[in-house]
Amino acid sequence: MKNAEYDRLNKLINAYFYPYWEDDYGTEAEVVDQYIRTSWRDDVERSIEQINRYVSEHPVNLLASFDAEFVPMYIIGQNDAEARAWLLAVRDQLRAHIDLARLRPA
Numbered sequence: 001m002k003n004a005e006y007d008r009l010n011k012l013i014n015a016y017f018y019p020y021w022e023d024d025y026g027t028e029a030e031v032v033d034q035y036i037r038t039s040w041r042d043d044v045e046r047s048i049e050q051i052n053r054y055v056s057e058h059p060v061n062l063l064a065s066f067d068a069e070f071v072p073m074y075i076i077g078q079n080d081a082e083a084r085a086w087l088l089a090v091r092d093q094l095r096a097h098i099d100l101a102r103l104r105p106a
Contacts, residue, residue: 017074
């Protein structure tokens, strides 16, 4: 990853959507829920913020920029519209299930 501003998004994409994730999880939604369950709540919040920022900063060439930036092992879409829809769906799931995340100890 070239840009440390997206560290949480990078972790979600490259640590959880590894080449054989389908052997461990049945669906993309299960992968995202596992990310939430194993992350601190503030890190999930940062993931949501980073997705929002990345999508807004790349109104065109989103998929090409994403592939160059993150070098993902998982294909999030075949074009910008599909990539944007995938990222926003992940963001929405993070928001909906954020209560699964752990609270960082004080």
